[in-house]
Amino acid sequence: MTGEVEKEEGVLVIRRIRVLYHLRADPEQEETILRVHDMHREHCPVYRTIHRCVDISTEVEIVPAPV
Secondary structure, eight states, X not given: OXXXXXXXXXXXXXXXXXXXXXXXXXXXXXXXXXXXXHHHGGGOHHHHHHXXXXXXXXXXXXXXXXX
């Protein structure tokens, strides 16, 4: 996770949050993972609380699970 902070009237304010999920999964799970990722924000309490004042973006990186 990374964030971008700016000063507003001398006070540090979080403006942007970028979340990168690193998931280890089997290839056949990719479709489900991406579908869940697409809808998780609407069910996330943190996102729902702060999304109007902080730009939040997420990405998923899927790494093949070891055999």
